[in-house]
Amino acid sequence: MKRLITHPAVPRCGLLLIPLLLLGSCSVKKIVYFNDLQADSLRIIKQAAAFTEPVIQTDDILSVTIQTLDPTTSSVVNQSEIVQAVGASSASNVGNQVISGFLVDKNGYVNMTLLGKVQVAGLTTYQARERITALATQYYKEPTVQVRFANFKVTVLGEVTRPATYTVPNEKVTVLDALGLAGDLTIFGKRENVLLVRDQGKEKELVRLNLNDSDVFQSPYFYLRQNDVIYVEPGKGKAAANNAARTQTYAIIGSILSVLIIAVSRL
Numbered sequence: 001m002k003r004l005i006t007h008p009a010v011p012r013c014g015l016l017l018i019p020l021l022l023l024g025s026c027s028v029k030k031i032v033y034f035n036d037l038q039a040d041s042l043r044i045i046k047q048a049a050a051f052t053e054p055v056i057q058t059d060d061i062l063s064v065t066i067q068t069l070d071p072t073t074s075s076v077v078n079q080s081e082i083v084q085a086v087g088a089s090s091a092s093n094v095g096n097q098v099i100s101g102f103l104v105d106k107n108g109y110v111n112m113t114l115l116g117k118v119q120v121a122g123l124t125t126y127q128a129r130e131r132i133t134a135l136a137t138q139y140y141k142e143p144t145v146q147v148r149f150a151n152f153k154v155t156v157l158g159e160v161t162r163p164a165t166y167t168v169p170n171e172k173v174t175v176l177d178a179l180g181l182a183g184d185l186t187i188f189g190k191r192e193n194v195l196l197v198r199d200q201g202k203e204k205e206l207v208r209l210n211l212n213d214s215d216v217f218q219s220p221y222f223y224l225r226q227n228d229v230i231y232v233e234p235g236k237g238k239a240a241a242n243n244a245a246r247t248q249t250y251a252i253i254g255s256i257l258s259v260l261i262i263a264v265s266r267l
Helices: 009-024 071-077 125-136 175-181 214-218 236-242 244-265
Strands: 061-067 081-085 097-103 109-112 116-119 144-149 153-158 164-167 194-200 203-209 229-232
Touching: 061 109, 061 125, 097 109, 116 125, 125 144, 153 175, 175 229
Parallel strands: 153 229
Antiparallel strands: 061 097, 061 144, 081 097, 109 116, 153 164, 194 203, 194 229
16 A cells, blocks of 8 residues: 655645735725725715815916907907917827917916906916906907816826826816826725825925825815826735736746656655
């Protein structure tokens, strides 16, 4: 009767693979938005983040429309510049985008036909509308003025489906809106540590946001401003995925060694 010989090297090789497999696994809790909320709970956030209107900055492009009783004069005053916004894109069209509007120069002015140069930097679009309306009243009877951003753009980078710079049609944009435009975070994105970079003139403001916590709705940075940059950091799972080929090679080598050990021990 042959005695069954066990080889301790075989289970040891198998145990060596376990940490590699665990390295690639990630906690479900870390990939769920607002996981502090219970599945059957209802929470009303009474002190949600207040929206503050963004102010116009240099290099912004404004869409200004003046409507008058005479459509001929309206077409003259509404003649705007054609500006190519480098890197701008929409949710479906990534690339350069040609935008029609009035460019705010380095001194904070827009140059409008007939109205001349109008100082708008530092104003909200509502305040700019009031100023342009006051000037247009000197030339037209009861003009109607509309002012909005033509290039309100945010940039989303890192572990998202479609990293790019996105031009949005309105100025009330949240962090979730921007991530939605970018196709949401990938499974490897760190939702608890999203970086927001904001241009404050000569300074850069860097803020960390935790999308796993519903308190993000109360953050003063929940609403974005033009030219904000969102960076989603990759988690440990991304490193494990990048090393998948190497891990597979180690597994094959381990299997071959196990077979060789078994073959040698039976000689």
